[in-house]
Amino acid sequence: MAVRHYTLDFKLSAPADIPATVRGVQPIFQEQEMTETLHDTEGHGYLATFIGKNGRFAVLRVHSHGLVTFDLQCCEGDDATQVDNLLNALEKKMKTLFHGNIKRSKRLPALRRGDKVDCYWPTADGRLVEYDIDEVVYEEDSVYQNIKILHSRQFGNILILNGDVNLAESDLAYTQAIMGSGKESYAGKEVLILGGGDGGILCEVVKLKPKMITMLVIDGCRKHMRKTCGNVLDNLKGDCYEVLVEDCVPVLKKFAQEGRTFDYVINDLTAVPISTAPEEDSTWEFLRLILDLSIKVLRSTGKYFTQGNCANLTEALSQYEELLGRLSCPVDFSKELVCVPSYMELWVFYTVWKK
Amino acid sequence: MAVRHYTLDFKLSAPADIPATVRGVQPIFQEQEMTETLHDTEGHGYLATFIGKNGRFAVLRVHSHGLVTFDLQCCEGDDATQVDNLLNALEKKMKTLFHGNIKRSKRLPALRRGDKVDCYWPTADGRLVEYDIDEVVYEEDSVYQNIKILHSRQFGNILILNGDVNLAESDLAYTQAIMGSGKESYAGKEVLILGGGDGGILCEVVKLKPKMITMLVIDGCRKHMRKTCGNVLDNLKGDCYEVLVEDCVPVLKKFAQEGRTFDYVINDLTAVPISTAPEEDSTWEFLRLILDLSIKVLRSTGKYFTQGNCANLTEALSQYEELLGRLSCPVDFSKELVCVPSYMELWVFYTVWKK
Structure with a gap:
């Protein structure tokens, strides 16, 4: 019907x-x-x-x-x-x-109302957009979120978390942007990836021969996003990487206590935090906590990469930039506007480094 | 209201x-x-x-x-x-x-129905998409078509011809794709541009020091697409280019008769033909005529670049490729899928050369 x-x-x-x-x-x-x-x-x-x-x-x-x-x-x-x-x-x-x-x-x-497959996935700035979805590939409610993988005729499989378009197989531009847009040399470097459960970042960084990648992730989607993750998620441990299926915050805290540091920290956690302990009472507090801990485990010459949000959410972006000015360790940042094919809106990415 | x-x-x-x-x-x-x-x-x-x-x-x-x-x-x-x-x-x-x-x-x-500014500009494959339009910059009915320039918060000014999104100031990707995606050397070459009234192609090719660019165009939009065309449309003649505000077909026929040839022909005419003489009774006939004439004025080592359509219009694209096989001069072609930011759909570009 x-x-x-x-x-x-x-x-x-x-x-x-x-x-x-x-x-x-x-x-x-x-x-x-x-x-x-x-x-x-x-x-x-x-x-x-x-x-x-x-x-x-x-x-x-x-x-x-x-x-x-x-x-x-x-x-x-x-x-x-x-x-x-x-x-x-x-x-x-x-x-x-x-x-x-x-x-x-x-x-x-x-x-198209009540269609078998839902084609309307509004943008982050609240615009109505219709996708060319022809199949529901996967759908599940995990403890943390609703996970959908839908097939788009032009974008390939699209990962949708809690109704937000997260990444499609067409979206190498996203992965490249959150890795520093090809301007970094990852060879021999130590890299920490937060989130990135689709495997896209891991798959691309592995190709660049880093010394070691540590990835902290809640959930994976190794089956249905093969074009994005290749086979890197088939094993949680490889020659130069290790995937820890664990909550970010306690692990980051442990790393900080141990004095463990990284050349690159890539934060690909979804904008909506997956789990917040009582000490972090809002999305922003969670973001700030992750940011603070990430900067703590970042070497003085290191770089922290993360996504911001869509270009039109100027207030949210300003708030984020203000937050960058209030971290316990002083940082500088730059930002870049990137067209991610399946998003249907321009997306802002941040590079952050210690002053 | x-x-x-x-x-x-x-x-x-x-x-x-x-x-x-x-x-x-x-x-x-x-x-x-x-x-x-x-x-x-x-x-x-x-x-x-x-x-x-x-x-x-x-x-x-x-x-x-x-x-x-x-x-x-x-x-x-x-x-x-x-x-x-x-x-x-x-x-x-x-x-x-x-x-x-x-x-x-x-x-x-x-x-949003009946809004002062219309935000709905469906994709070529007929999907409903809402743009972040906040201003009508220019609107006119020319002899050939309805011309609108609307301002998008994220894409800048967007040129809309007869209701189709044509090019936005964010869309350098379009211009680069129809110039061969950076794989060509234009230095010292003779270039023919068909259409391209927004000036984007002319502006980019001029930077590459060609010998001479000839551009055939019906109309210009030099005022409102400055980020795209720079100042190249302010004068119809420059050191290495000449803009002829004329109908393509008779000029192409004249060039063919005179035996005038080019290293590159870039066809940026809109998908809907602007003017059809009685001898060309359909869009396809017009396309075929332009193609045939373009290949005639193309050197044996030359390349012909053009846009196809959106990736999802597979039948139209097949029909176009079939047409490429039926030209009076045998040609080969390759195609590329490109994400043009303001299009909200992937777009196909063709490179055609003489066998």
Whole structure:
């Protein structure tokens, strides 16, 4: 069971002539054998609903101030040609009725409501975007989060955590950005990766012959993101890497106590923290704690890489940059704007180093 | 005058108990002083509409086969907190009513209908995507097409031709791809650019010290796409380039007759042809004609670059590749998949050369 929801809107320079508009479009609904119900809007223009065959339902509103909206809901399996004809007839008629008065007419791609596969995964800045998802590859609720892997025709498998697009197989740009955009030499270096359960970073850093990579991760997705992680997650220990499936905070604290340090710390934990102990009462406190501990285990010549957020969330980014100024160890930072294919928004990445 | 259109959908494992659902949610509408109208759907489940204050209008449908959809239309300037409260109350109540029976619940970012600035510019493969447009910079209907330049917070100015996103100031990736992705040496070469009215290609090729660039273009946008075109369009003639504001076909025919040839031909004409003479009766015929003429003026060692379309339009791309096999001069080709930031879909670029 699914519904296609079509919209057709006219923005006018001057208010529409309601009686003329209604007279003009009514024959179209009559021809389609749709039964009209007129509603009293208490002074907010004309509003009529129409019930047709096959469960078709339409709403026509002529607002008092120059906007006409039309909605048509059709059930899955309805005759697409008939539906198209109705919309075409209505659009054509309205273009005639409103001739010379149209600022804009807009007929959007139909909303797909209740489809077997959900294609709408809003951006971090809250915009509605439709993906070309054709298959649910994997879905599970772990103790920490809802994990989905969906297949996109163009982006390949996409990892979605708690409804946020996390990484797709098309997104090498993300991995490259959070590794310093190719400007670093990892050969012979000691690297700490926080998070990165998709294996993308590990897979790319391994290729660069580091001395040792330590990765702290809660969960893996080695099965369904092969293009991203290759085979590096098949074993938790390799020649130059070790994956510890453990909570970051206690391990980082232990490293800091032991005086263990790294040339690179790459923080790829999701923006929403996976686990917060009572001492960290908010997302920001968690971020600050991880940052502080990361800088503690960073060598004086080392670099800390992390993702920020989408370019449009300027307030959140400013808050993060302010936080960088308040760490127990003074740091400097630079940032870079990167286009990650499956995100449909530009993403900010940070490089942080000790002053 | 604008409308926010909110949706809230529940996909259920088993059909909802209609009387229990209606009993459960009715108090919420009553509390909001919304007047219910029950509709006869002729066997297609429960359908009620509600009219509330400030022109609010809601539709609740409980479909027979496990889908519940809710629509709420509110006029611009309505009390956002009240609207949010209504949606929250409804979502919470439904989650209780359908507990254990919910496959998925979805509350999308509100559709912005009739807004001053239109933010919906569907992708080439017909998906609904919302842009972060905050200003209409320029709008005009030329003889050939509707030209819009809209400002996006993250992508900068975006050129939109006949409703298709053409190029944004963020899209250097497009220009680089259609120039051969940095693998070509333009120094001392003769280059022909078809289209490219935004000036991006001209601006980038000029930097590479070619012998001469000839550009055939209908229209320019030198004012509002400065980040893309720099100052190269301020004069139609420079040290190493000449811009001819003319129709491509007759000029290409003249070049072919004169035996004039080029090292590189870059075809950046829009996918929809701007002008078709009677002899070319379709888009494809126009494409074929341009291609044939371009290959005629291409040196035997030369390369022809062009955009294809989005990765998902596999049939159109196959048709184009078939066409490449039927040119009067035999050619080979390669293609590349490129992420152009403002497109929100992967784009295919072609390199074509003489066999």
